[in-house]
Amino acid sequence: MSMISLLLQNEYEKAYVFRMKVNFSEPKIYTGGVDVSKWSTLSRKEQNDALDKPWYVYYSFRNPETGKMIRQGQIKGGANKFKTKKERYQFLAILRNNLHQLLAMGFNPYSDNSELIHKIEGEPNHKKEHSETKKRKPKSERAKSIISKNSKPKIQKPVDNGMEIHKAMEFGLQIKKNTLSANSYPKFKNHITRFQKWLRSERPDLKGIREIDKKIIVAYLNSMLSTSSSRNRNNGRTCLSSLFTTLENNEIIEENFIKKINVLKTKPKRNKTYTPEQLERLEKYMKENDPLLLLYVYFVSYNMLRPVEVCRLRVSDIDKADKKLYIRAKNKPVKIKIIPDILLSKLPDLSVMQPDHFLFTPYGFGEPWNLKEVDRRNYFSRRFKKIKDIFKLGDEYGLYSYRHTNIGMMYREMSKSMSPMEVKSKLMLITGHTTLIALEKYLRDIDAELPMDYSGYLDPDYYKNLTDKS
Known part of the structure; x- marks a missing residue:
């Protein structure tokens, strides 16, 4: 009734x-x-x-x-x-x-x-x-x-397809724009825009955001995989999942099902370490032809910085009197590192420069440069690639390779007089790793710890035969 x-x-x-x-x-x-x-x-x-x-x-x-x-x-x-x-x-x-x-x-x-x-x-x-x-x-x-x-009446559920698809995605993008960094947001938006174009081309019949299901997302990710790498496909999945989580939190969709889609295995790209001979040849060439780039490389090599961190440095970030360097790392707003004497001696006079100017620019050291961070990093990567090409070094070598090379060299040198735990404790302060586990994994990845010659274990008479021959 x-x-x-x-x-x-x-x-x-x-x-x-x-x-x-x-x-x-x-x-x-x-x-x-x-x-x-x-x-x-x-x-x-x-x-x-x-x-x-x-x-x-x-x-x-x-x-x-x-x-x-x-x-x-x-x-x-x-x-x-x-x-x-x-x-x-x-x-x-x-x-x-x-x-x-x-x-x-x-x-x-x-x-x-x-x-x-x-x-x-x-x-x-x-x-x-x-x-x-x-x-x-x-x-x-x-x-x-x-x-x-x-x-228990028979409920005829009204079909609710939710907010219009592209309107919902623009809503999510606006929220992500306020939470992601200026460097991360363009990459994120690029993946979402690519998905929107695919929907317009392959599924123009879809109107509401709730019509998109797991099957549709899998089809899109498979199309990405057929035209690019599994790494790029995984990055696309991560960006879509992040967007759909935002939509779920705002009750535009009921559930973010993209979390249940598997992540494909990828082969990580590894930067090779340089040999002593390669280091010597590269340094000699840059000293004669591009001294500004060589100073850029010294910041990566001696202060163990990432290339993007070097691009963030301004004149005011360097305190020569106190030997301190203030950097904005990816995991902290501001991080303080010492400037080793080997680098300090190579710096020019900073007192005549404007504090807010960048250290490294196409126009010289300590000059204004109105360009996005990612573009500044890419500029110096391209500048270094021209030198790599002269020495016929492949993609496995880069500016990051200097960081790996010098950390490995320090580890082996310090191991001559210290215990492994002492070496790692000191290295953590230099490299910036926050946990011992993270540092140990990094050292394994760059093959910093190498065994001594084990020929005697393979042939007990090996060293004896060498002595007899001499």
Whole structure:
């Protein structure tokens, strides 16, 4: 019976009902111990923990003997088969509303509800034969069946495709623009833009953001893999997943399913270390032909900086008097490093330069340069590549190779007089690694720790034969 029908009872019935003492509490929904109105602010773990608990409708009814309100049995009605907050809460809201109607119509868990059952089922309200009465279910079972019958209507879900696809993505991009660095955002946006172009070309039939499913994303990533590397495909997956997480947090989509898509194995690109002969030849050439680039290389080599960190340096970041270097690293706002004397002696007079000018520019040392950070780094990478090409060095060699080379050289030199733990403790201060595990992995990757000659283990007489020959 609809609420309108209930309100249209005759005046006598209404007056009688409103004079009665309220015998039941407002039915409520238990949602796993969390406030669903703040669902989007909960962490993924908190949401999953809540959904792992049973959700149900509960209410209290006045016991006719004691006059006290007694909590009644939980009503779940199969709601917990739904795995998302939205579906489960929608279902329980219908149960709650139907239960409230039944209570308002006079349902009483402590008495015979036959008259109410007749009213709902449309049966004639007169006494049946004794034989028919025996066939009826017990009143408790019939009452439960009425609640269940009214609480489980067939729900025709309206098709909700959500916000228009490209509008939703622009919304996500705007939020990411405020959270990503100026260096990271262009790369992120490039991946999202590429996906938007693919959708317009391959799936113009899709309109709403919720029409995009796992199958569509996998198809797009496979198309990326066919035209580029697995690394680029993984980067595309990461960017899309980050965007969809933002959309999920803002309740534009229900779930970020991209997290469940596998990450492909990739072969990491490794920068080779230089041999002593290569170092000597490169340094000699740059000293004669490009002394500014050589000074740039010294910052990478002697201060163990990344090329992009060197490009961030301004005149004000160098304190020659205190031998300190202030750098903005990727993992800290500002990091302080000492300037070793071997580098300090090669620096020009900084007192005549503007503090806000960059150290390294195409126009010289300590000059203004209005260019994005990534473009500044790429400029010096291209400048160094011209020299690499002269010496026929491949892609496996780069500016980063200087950092690897010098860390490996220091490790082997320090190992001659110190224990491995002492060496690593000192190196952590120089390289900037925050944990011993990270440093040990890095040293393994660059083959810094090499064994002594083990020929004697392969042939016990090897060194003896060498002595006899001499």
